[in-house]
Amino acid sequence: MTGRRRFLQSAAGLGMAAAARGSPNPPETGSPDPPETGSPDPLETGSPDPPETDRAYWAGMARRLAGPVLGHLAAGTLKRAMPVECVTGNPSERARYTHLEALGRLLCGLAPWLESGDAGDLAALARQAIRSATDPQSADFLNFHEGGQPLVDCGFLAQAILRAPHALWESLEAPVRRNLAAALASSRAITPGFNNWLLFSATVEAALARMGEKWDALRIDYALRQHQQWYKGDGVYGDGPTFHWDYYNSFVIQPMLIDVLRQVHGHDRAWDDMAPAVLARARRYAAIQERLIAPDGSYPAVGRSIAYRCGAFQVLAHMALLGELPAPLTAGSVRSALTAVMRRTLEAPGTFDGAGWLRIGLCGHQPHLGESYISTGSLYLCAAVLLPLGLPESDAFWTSPAEAWTARRLWQGEDGAADHALAEGD
Secondary structure, X not given: OHHHHHHHHHHHHHHHHHHHHXXXXXXXXXXXXXXXXXXXXXXXXXXOOOOOOHHHHHHHHHHHHXXXXXXXXXXXXXHHHOOOOOOOOOXXXXXXXXXXXXXXXXXXXXXXXXXXXXXXXXXXXXXXXXXXXHOOOOOOOOOOOOOOOHHHHHHHHHHHHHHOHHHHHHOOOHHHHHHHHHXXXXXXXXXXXXXXXXXXXXXXXXXXXXXXXXXXXXHHHHHHHHHHHOEEEOOEEOOOOOOOOXXXXXXXXXXXXXXXXXXXXXXXXXXXHHHHHHHHHHHHHHHHHHHHOOOOOOOOOOOXXXXXXXXXXXXXXXXXXXXXXXXXXXXXXXXHHHHHHHHHHHOOOOOEOOOOOEOOOOOOOOHHHOOOOOOHHHHHHHHHHXXXXXXXXXXXXXXXXXXXXXXXXXXOOOOXXXXXXXXXXX
């Protein structure tokens, strides 16, 4: 027990150090809020060069987000240390779920970077966090099946495994793999809603398939077929039978459709036949998302769960990761646009508390923007914007010169091609 305790303490230190390296204000020191937006802009004529590359900025922000969550969970102190902010709901009720929310959502975004081998000590820290989260004897053993919410975050954790099968599954010790598989499978006790929740069940089953465990093809088939029925046109699905003005096509629907279909390719011809249309729709949705980003990096604050901040652009980030950006989007313009969104949503004063935890809001601390189901752990879905960190430093996404994105070009008077809808049947 002494050796194990020493390792856990060391793991916590790694997490805090990781956060510190990613930010001039390390979260463990009770530092002030990050600086206001308005950092040097390489697209402004005559402006000074940025102090760091975009990739370095992204990696630093990833470490800032990850440090408190992974460091404390690896050390078995997450439940004790993490606040449960939930102004419009019941904090004691959300405390049953918030810790798994933080883990699943954070790893969902970091997974490609962890898989690439470029994330350094964070990959080992993530594995230790998973060990602690799934060990029934751990002080931080998490809730994977009681109540309804755990199905959602089992889905996000499963998606992380699909995106990083080596780093987050094959590299685990055998007892941890057994515990993780049992934890995910236990979420089957939860009946999904007749909406995007079907995809959380499907993603869990796809991950179990990837893990070599018994999996339920019917849960995947049901989710896939229902979402094909809920497609509304021009790259957008309904969240269930009805359409909602929100970002759930990006938070959940389109990324999970793609990841599930990639995992089960070759198992069922009907599923394989869905894949080209699903990808075409995601490419169109990515094009729409790029046009939603205003010249200053803001975007429409519409719909529920707006406190997930820049995670709203997961589809655009996902298409960049997969090399599927639709024309005329370029790597340099999309990188610049996403960087602007990250700065706008993560650098505003009040975004982090003195210990480095995210606080509810879109641009700073705006606690009443959080619905009753939103708490501190929920907010870590913002990490989904970081998917392109899985691309090597030599990839065009990182090496292409910074370019203005569509709204920035058009609203400064530049000419450009007209937008058009996705053709029927595409």
